[in-house]
Each structure stands twice: as C-alpha cells, then as structure tokens.
Amino acid sequence: MQEISQHIAERLRTLRRAEAWSLDRTARETGVSKAMLGQIERGESSPTVATLWKIASGFRVPFSSLFEPEAVAPGDGAASAERQAAPAFEGDAAGMTAVPLFPFDPVLGFELLVGTLAAGAVSESAPHAPGVVEHLVVVEGELEVRVNGVWRHLSAGEGLRFAADRPHAYRNPGQGATRFHDVIHYPCGTGVTSGVTPVVDAGEASAGSDSSSGR
Amino acid sequence: MQEISQHIAERLRTLRRAEAWSLDRTARETGVSKAMLGQIERGESSPTVATLWKIASGFRVPFSSLFEPEAVAPGDGAASAERQAAPAFEGDAAGMTAVPLFPFDPVLGFELLVGTLAAGAVSESAPHAPGVVEHLVVVEGELEVRVNGVWRHLSAGEGLRFAADRPHAYRNPGQGATRFHDVIHYPCGTGVTSGVTPVVDAGEASAGSDSSSGR
DNA sequence: CCCATTTGTGCGTTATAGCGCACAGTGCTA
DNA sequence: TAGCACTGTGCGCTATAACGCACAAATGGG
The missing domain is CATH 2.60.120.10 (Jelly Rolls)
Incomplete structure (x- = not known):
C-alpha cells in the first residue's frame, strides 16, 4: 500500500474525529459506503478520485485539503506565535x-x-x-x-x-x-531541499501524534 | 462523469503536451498503461489515487499540482516580472x-x-x-x-x-x-474571499454554501 | 440485569479501474 | 510504391474498488 493512501487514511480519520462522526454518519453525509470508508481508513484500498470528491464534499472541505498536511489549527498558530529576533550577522565574499x-x-x-x-x-x-x-x-x-x-x-x-x-x-x-x-x-510539495518526486504535502506526517483531542 | 475527472483529464493533457510525450512514452515514464492514460484524458475513467501518484511521479511534478490550476510556468514569472511602486497613501480612522x-x-x-x-x-x-x-x-x-x-x-x-x-x-x-x-x-483553495465547499482550484464548483463548519 | 441501538469489520457480489493486445491511421524512409 | 515505426483507440480479461448485508462487540437507557 502506498504512502499516499496512508496519508489519505490518516486524513480521513482526522476529519471524522474532528466532526465526531461515526462511519455510519459519514457514509450518509458523503454518499460513500461505510465499508469503503472503513477500508480507506485502514489503508486497505486506494480510492478513486470520484470517491475522494464525495468525501471532501461530505466534510465540506476543499478537495485539495485531503492531501495537505495538518493545517495549522486556529489555536496552534496563536499558541506557537514566535517572535523572530533580528537575525545575526552572516555574510559572504560578494558583500x-x-x-x-x-x-x-x-x-x-x-x-x-x-x-x-x-x-x-x-x-x-x-x-x-x-x-x-x-x-x-x-x-x-x-x-x-x-x-x-x-x-x-x-x-x-x-x-x-x-x-x-x-x-x-x-x-x-x-x-x-x-x-x-x-x-x-516554493511550489507545493517542494521545499528548500527540493526533490523531484511528488511528495504529499504532509511531509513528515508520522501520525499517532494526535490521537487525543480533535480541533 | 464528474467535474473533478474532467479537470484531471485536462491537466494530464496539458502535462503531456508540455513534455511533448506520446501516450506510449508517458506510459513508460509513469508505469500507467497507455490505454488507461487515454481513458483518463478522455474523461472515461476516474483514476485511483495510486494511479494518479504514478502519473505525478512520471511527470516529476508535485502530486497536488494535478489538482491545481495552470501553474505559473517558469518563464512566465520572469516575463511578467512586475515592479511594484511604493504604494499610494491610504489610511483609516485608527491611524x-x-x-x-x-x-x-x-x-x-x-x-x-x-x-x-x-x-x-x-x-x-x-x-x-x-x-x-x-x-x-x-x-x-x-x-x-x-x-x-x-x-x-x-x-x-x-x-x-x-x-x-x-x-x-x-x-x-x-x-x-x-x-x-x-x-x-491563505489556506490553499481559499483566497481573500474564502469558500468552504470543496473546490478544484481550477474552477467554480457550485455547491450549497454552509459555512457553519468553520473550517 | 435485559434490550435496543449503534459501531466497525468481514464477506461475497457487482461495477469499474487497469491492463495487454490488436488494429486502423499516419508519417517517414528506402 | 511498400515496409516500418509510431500514434491513439477499442476490446476483452483480470484485479480491485465499492457496495449491501450480516454479525460480533460496544454502548446507553430502562
């Protein structure tokens, strides 16, 4: 099973947890069967684009957000607001x-x-x-x-x-x-150390990090 | 056939045209069969995520770019480099x-x-x-x-x-x-005027607007 | 406690994605 | 001209997505 499907699995679990929806409720909201949702969440299936579209519609989130990393939650940004000091001096030969x-x-x-x-x-x-x-x-x-x-x-x-x-x-x-x-x-999916293979914007979404509260 | 699949069809055609690859060459580069690529381009099939991943890999583009609008081509930015003048004065009552x-x-x-x-x-x-x-x-x-x-x-x-x-x-x-x-x-898929329905960044998906989700 | 409802999983069936292959059409070369 | 390679499409077969349903386990209420 590919990494992309793992990412989508995690993303779906996160969305569902956030809404506190059961698979049953989610199936009703998205029009995707309960059994299929379960398969996707367990990474046992690689859903088609049409199915993913239904899911995004049901959760009322932008389609592309299914492939994004965990968005900065409203609270997280504020909680981690960082004051950036004036940078230390650093120069090169060209001035x-x-x-x-x-x-x-x-x-x-x-x-x-x-x-x-x-x-x-x-x-x-x-x-x-x-x-x-x-x-x-x-x-x-x-x-x-x-x-x-x-x-x-x-x-x-x-x-x-x-x-x-x-x-x-x-x-x-x-x-x-x-x-x-x-x-x-930088184009989505790349960074300072750009690679040329497609990356899930999740980057290092190793999961398990937020098994507790939703958003 | 859904709008999302139409968008992906168009995107694949654009990518292929940009590289001047035949279906045969594309099949070799992506590992997706020629027949399937043809189906996708003609909007006759809704590919799975795994297949899309292969396609993105073959073209060496970020996965998410398959769902984005036409990206600014490398040359376009330079051609349209714009010099921004110091902004005109504009104030409000609060100073x-x-x-x-x-x-x-x-x-x-x-x-x-x-x-x-x-x-x-x-x-x-x-x-x-x-x-x-x-x-x-x-x-x-x-x-x-x-x-x-x-x-x-x-x-x-x-x-x-x-x-x-x-x-x-x-x-x-x-x-x-x-x-x-x-x-x-602004989060991907939104802008100065944010929407909450899933949208392919390329276009205007018409959907009922229920902004109560707060996402 | 019992009972009804809900939950998530597994299974078999159906629908369709994805494939290899054949083929008609096209363009190039000898 | 014929032969060859390339191109995109269609077809039938295989693999798998997606489904409805049954069921065991969990949950909540009386």
Missing part, C-alpha cells in the same frame, strides 16, 4: 548577506529572508528549483535585480516579483548598503 | 494604514501589505478566514501585536508569525510612526 527571519515553512511553502548588499556589490544567484517565485521588497537603500538579462531598479519601499528558477543577480548601485526582504515561495 | 504592495496571488495563496501605525495608535483586526496565517516584519519603529490576549513587542527588524483567524490587534507604543510588512497566507 551579500541573506539571513532567514522566518525559516522555511513546509505548510505554507515559503520562507522570508532579510538580505543586505554592500554599496557596489554584485551577487549572482543560481536558479532555484522549478516553480520558485520570489518577491523582493527594498527596505532601505537602492537595489537592482537582473531578471532575464534585464536589470530592474528598485528604491526603498518598492518591490519586484519574479520567477527565481533561472539565473538572476542582485547589485547595489547606491552609495550605502541596501537592505531588503526576500519572500520565497 | 493605521494597510496598503497592498503585492496583491493577493491565487497561485501562491498570499499577499503582502505594507502597514503603518501612527504613534500611540491602536487598531483592532477582525478574524480572517480559518487557516489564515500572518507574518509581520517591523521595518521601522516599534510595534506591538495582541495575539490570544497577549501583547507582543517587536522592534525594527523583528518578526512575528501568528494565526490570523481569530481577533488580534496592533498598537504602536513608540514615539514615532511604525512601518511593517504583513505577509498573509
């Missing part, structure tokens, strides 16, 4: 620093870096994995970004969105250092 | 401004706002839709954010991640205005 303020979040599929570039410095960036998108916002100073061979100029407060999966570069044309925020989004 | 620098992007499921708060001002925020997560980064000044009844203090350069689907508030305890970036992520 460029790029320090994570919010590390890669596999659920949201993004990270936010604080970058700095010394006056006159140029920094080349190798392509990220396919599908990676960056949004830059200049906080202080001047910044130019080369995308598709074209240098684009950004002043403080200005931003630029571009596909980061091809070579690009940064340079600081100003007299002083520049500081910017770099929001990097 | 708070929140102006989009990058408007909501349905593919990435996020938006980035530039917020300002006058010295001493307090601004309450109603809960966003369930699952919405915010990341704040203070660019200039001091900012405090109330999450779960607890005020957290942030200085310039510091950040905070929190679930935004419950009441929260901002206030500026400093002597001067504060400026911050607000990165808002």
Whole structure:
C-alpha cells in the first residue's frame, strides 16, 4: 500500500474525529459506503478520485485539503506565535548577506529572508528549483535585480516579483548598503531541499501524534 | 462523469503536451498503461489515487499540482516580472494604514501589505478566514501585536508569525510612526474571499454554501 | 440485569479501474 | 510504391474498488 493512501487514511480519520462522526454518519453525509470508508481508513484500498470528491464534499472541505498536511489549527498558530529576533550577522565574499527571519515553512511553502548588499556589490544567484517565485521588497537603500538579462531598479519601499528558477543577480548601485526582504515561495510539495518526486504535502506526517483531542 | 475527472483529464493533457510525450512514452515514464492514460484524458475513467501518484511521479511534478490550476510556468514569472511602486497613501480612522504592495496571488495563496501605525495608535483586526496565517516584519519603529490576549513587542527588524483567524490587534507604543510588512497566507483553495465547499482550484464548483463548519 | 441501538469489520457480489493486445491511421524512409 | 515505426483507440480479461448485508462487540437507557 502506498504512502499516499496512508496519508489519505490518516486524513480521513482526522476529519471524522474532528466532526465526531461515526462511519455510519459519514457514509450518509458523503454518499460513500461505510465499508469503503472503513477500508480507506485502514489503508486497505486506494480510492478513486470520484470517491475522494464525495468525501471532501461530505466534510465540506476543499478537495485539495485531503492531501495537505495538518493545517495549522486556529489555536496552534496563536499558541506557537514566535517572535523572530533580528537575525545575526552572516555574510559572504560578494558583500551579500541573506539571513532567514522566518525559516522555511513546509505548510505554507515559503520562507522570508532579510538580505543586505554592500554599496557596489554584485551577487549572482543560481536558479532555484522549478516553480520558485520570489518577491523582493527594498527596505532601505537602492537595489537592482537582473531578471532575464534585464536589470530592474528598485528604491526603498518598492518591490519586484519574479520567477527565481533561472539565473538572476542582485547589485547595489547606491552609495550605502541596501537592505531588503526576500519572500520565497516554493511550489507545493517542494521545499528548500527540493526533490523531484511528488511528495504529499504532509511531509513528515508520522501520525499517532494526535490521537487525543480533535480541533 | 464528474467535474473533478474532467479537470484531471485536462491537466494530464496539458502535462503531456508540455513534455511533448506520446501516450506510449508517458506510459513508460509513469508505469500507467497507455490505454488507461487515454481513458483518463478522455474523461472515461476516474483514476485511483495510486494511479494518479504514478502519473505525478512520471511527470516529476508535485502530486497536488494535478489538482491545481495552470501553474505559473517558469518563464512566465520572469516575463511578467512586475515592479511594484511604493504604494499610494491610504489610511483609516485608527491611524493605521494597510496598503497592498503585492496583491493577493491565487497561485501562491498570499499577499503582502505594507502597514503603518501612527504613534500611540491602536487598531483592532477582525478574524480572517480559518487557516489564515500572518507574518509581520517591523521595518521601522516599534510595534506591538495582541495575539490570544497577549501583547507582543517587536522592534525594527523583528518578526512575528501568528494565526490570523481569530481577533488580534496592533498598537504602536513608540514615539514615532511604525512601518511593517504583513505577509498573509491563505489556506490553499481559499483566497481573500474564502469558500468552504470543496473546490478544484481550477474552477467554480457550485455547491450549497454552509459555512457553519468553520473550517 | 435485559434490550435496543449503534459501531466497525468481514464477506461475497457487482461495477469499474487497469491492463495487454490488436488494429486502423499516419508519417517517414528506402 | 511498400515496409516500418509510431500514434491513439477499442476490446476483452483480470484485479480491485465499492457496495449491501450480516454479525460480533460496544454502548446507553430502562
């Protein structure tokens, strides 16, 4: 039985637990037989897309959420609200620093870096994995970004969105250092260490971790 | 035949066209038979999850992308790289401004706002839709954010991640205005206008809307 | 306690997914 | 032209999804 089916099994159990529905009730709400629901939950069957659609409809959740990791529960985010300190200094030979303020979040599929570039410095960036998108916002100073061979100029407060999966570069044309925020989004299912095999967004959903309270 | 299967049919055709693969080649790459691939493309069959997994593996795309709208192609982002100007002024009675620098992007499921708060001002925020997560980064000044009844203090350069689907508030305890970036992520399948029925991200599934589930 | 109802599982049957294979159509080459 | 390789489709067979039903165990009420 494949990993994807294990994930769906777990997801269905979670949904059912959350609603406190019996298999019987779930069958009535989803239009999928009780026996089949049981098979799916035990990972004994690989349901068709049509069946999964019925299930999602019955639970009134987005279809894609059947394949997602446990969403950040309303309480969890607040409970684990983390104050990110100003990042420690970290630089490279090109006069460029790029320090994570919010590390890669596999659920949201993004990270936010604080970058700095010394006056006159140029920094080349190798392509990220396919599908990676960056949004830059200049906080202080001047910044130019080369995308598709074209240098684009950004002043403080200005931003630029571009596909980061091809070579690009940064340079600081100003007299002083520049500081910017770099929001990097990775395609769903990939992360900083991108793999090329399809992954269930669950990532490390090893289950068993919440056998108690629902949401 | 259901709409979901139509969507997957289209998605498979798109993937195959993009790679310029024949059914035969695709069968070899994915391990799914040529005949079955043909059935799926013609919407004559509702594939199981296991089969879809094989297909995604063969095309080396994230599993979830089979259900997503046309992803931004690697080239498109660069071609459509947009320079975002510093936002025009826009304020409210509480001394708070929140102006989009990058408007909501349905593919990435996020938006980035530039917020300002006058010295001493307090601004309450109603809960966003369930699952919405915010990341704040203070660019200039001091900012405090109330999450779960607890005020957290942030200085310039510091950040905070929190679930935004419950009441929260901002206030500026400093002597001067504060400026911050607000990165808002919406759960996949939802956006600024959230829906609770299962939707293929590609389209508008018509379904009775019963938002009492709170998911 | 007994009884009725509910719960989840297993089984056999039905429906359909998934397959290998044959075949008609197409394009290329000698 | 004929021969060959490739392409997508249809068909019949096999495997499995999905089902209804029976049943043992659990639960709750009188």
